[in-house]
Amino acid sequence: MKKVILIFGVLSLLIFIKPLLGFSSNATDTTVSASVSQVDTTVEKTFVDEAFDGMKQFYHFTGFANAQSGHIIMILIGIIFIYLGIKFDYEPLLLIPIGVGVMLGNIPFVAGYQTGIYEEGSVLNYLYFGVVKGIYPPLIFLGIGAMTDFSSLIANPKLMLLGAAAQIGVFATFLGALYLGFNLPEAGAIGIxxxxxxxxxxxxxxKLANGINVLADGTTVKNLIGPIAIAAYSYMALVPVIQPPIMRLLTSKKERLIRMKPPRAVSQKEKMIFPIVALLLTTFISPSALPLLGMLFFGNLLKESGRTERLAETARTKLIDIVTIILGVTVGASTQADIFITKDSMMIFGLGAISFVIATAGGLLFAKFMNLFLKGDDKINPLIGAAGVSAVPDSARVVHAEGLKADPHNYLLMHAMAPNVAGVIGSAIAAGIILSFLG
Amino acid sequence: MTRILLYTDPIVEGYIILITGLLIVFSGLILLTVFFKYGLPIMLYIYKIITKGRDKKVKDISPKVNQDFTGEIAAAISVAIHMYLDEQHDEENAILTIKQARKLYSPWSSKIYSAYSNRF
Structure with missing residues (x-):
């Protein structure tokens, strides 16, 4: 303790001496022009002045001087994210890094010292590189693939269609964004x-709304990565809030009580064949989604092959954790107020909410539509259609919880996982299609 | 791939993308569905023929073969194994010694050594 006090004392002494040293050189300057008697007073004045100037200079560099209302609002939003993550356990693994990122990105600073995320050469800018160039998402998909068990989908392949039906939300939002005046690539990015x-x-x-691409008519697309990512992640976190009312609205009590027969056992061979075949089929259909789908099924093969448990283990734990940390913080930090608080962002948030509603409704209604053709115990519980939006595994859990509310012995989790993982595949294919049209 | 020119009405193009996109997503997943519904069983069947059904399923194993093998025998064997495993102990040396790691003294790094020895 003594040592600490001593070191602290020496340091503070050094800091206080510094202006004195500066003053001594100044003093020699003044003595050249002024008389000796005046030296003392000028010395006194310059010292105080300089100290004051220094303080002023310092103050201009602080956040207090540069803070604008936008910064404060965004920092509050960041705190709300953290609060939601901790208090309500809404995807805390995402909301807490993003919340901290939002705070980091909105600390007011003086531009030009390689501090901010949009400044060339800053540390955050280098980390953000992986977002701008789309490096992190495939790595996350690798981890998701290594986590996901596709067996319920293999057992009941027709549930794959529910994953496709929920993609109506993507294309409907795309159209909505066009009507709101976004240009095509921006609308595509918002739709997803x-x-x-x-x-x-x-x-x-x-790839589409990165602020770099130039359209045919010479205008540059806007950089919407921040708002889109924040909207997607915050609505994903809010799935337990958004989905249940729509589910109750669109299904009758009787439909919610439908019990599905347990999925058949799936052999290891089928599980191994699935990623290879699905990889080939989906990427041949939509090659633009290659980075996403390729990594997804690669991760799944690592898991199912039974020989690469080490790699699968790394992909689904350490690797995905590392990428999630960096991705969350940088996406959060990309919401720098002067770039984020715009009319566009507000519209994106509105469209995002609508798109979730449409996607959920699409899945539910398509499940009811499928039920028209299915007989007996082949009938599906329309609730699992809502899991077609790909927020894995949250929406499946929401479906499960809703099913339990209707019938405490109806366990829908396994069934809901099928459209859930199909939704991941479906949205990646949809992204590939949009990319090939507009990229 | 034909690219649609961007100076066409974006709304019209939006509808085109909407329809084609949905069609492609659906057809893609229908293709997967059909494959896993029909293609995969056929593939597995062919594989089974090639390997002449080497791997039997549980239901294929005839219960008659093991008629003499009653639950009592199984219980006896399990008890024997259980008792055998229970008997096993690892022989461990009871004398625990912690060897003091010898640290070379060096005037250059004496501080850092003392700092380390405090920590460990």
Missing amino acids: IGGADGPTAIFLSS
Whole structure:
């Protein structure tokens, strides 16, 4: 303790001496022009002045001097994110890094010292590189692939269609964005929020609405990565709030009580064949989604092959954690107030909410439509249609919870996982299609 | 891939993308569905023929073969194994010694050594 006090004392002494040293050189300057008697007073004045100037200079560099209302609002939003993550457990693994990122990105600073995320050469800018170039999303998909068990989908392949039906949300939002006056690539990037898939949304917006691409008529697209990613992730976190009312609205009590027969056991061979076949089929259909789908099924093969458990383990734990940390913080930090608080962002948030509603409704209604053709115990519980939005595994859990509310012994989780993972595949394909049309 | 020119009405193009996009997503997933519904069983069946059904399923194993093998025998074997495993102990040396790691003294880095020895 003594040592600490001593070191602190020496340091503070050094700091206080510094202006004195500066003053001594100044004093020699003044003595050249002024008389000796005046030296003392000028010395006194310059010292105080300089100290004061220094303080002023320092104050101009602080956040207090540069703070604008936008910064304060965004910092509050960041705190709300952290609060939601901690208090209500809404995807805390995402909301807490993003919340901290939002705070980091909105600390007011003086531009030009390589501090901010949009300044060339700053540390945050280098980390943000992976977002801008779409590097992180495929890595996240690798981890998701290594986590996901596709067996319920293999057991009941027709549930794959529910994952496709929920992509109506993507294309409907795309159209809505066009009507609101966004140009085509921007609208495409906004539409993918309806896919309810954070990595896919970041991937597509980094390719389409990155602020770099130039359209045919010479205008540059806006940089919408920040708002789109924040909208996608915050609505994903809010899935337990958004989905249940729509589910109750669109399904009758009787439909919610439908019990589905347990999925058949799936052999290891089928599980191994699935990623390879699905990889080939989906990427041949939509090659633009190659980075996402390729990594997704690669991760799944690592898991299912039974020989690469080490790699699968790394992909689904350490790797995805590292990428999530960096992705969350940089996406949060990209919401720098002067770039983020715009009319566009507000519209994106509005469209995002609508797209989630449409996607959920699309899945539910398509499940009811499928039920028209299915008989007996082949009938599906329309609730699982809502899991077609790909927020894995949150929407499946929401479906499960809703099913339990209607019938405490109806366990829908396994069934809901099928459209859920199909939704991931579906939204990646949709992203690929939009990219091939507009990229 | 034909690219649609961007000076066409974006709304019209939006509808085109909407329809084609949905069609492609659906057809893609329908293709997957059909494959896993029909293609995969056929593939597995062919594989089974090629390997002449080497891997039997549980239901294929006839219960008659093991008729003499009753639950009592199984219980006896399990008890024997259980008792055998229970008997096993790892022989461990009871004398625990912690060897003091010898640290070379060097006037250059004496501070850092003392700092380390405090920590560990």
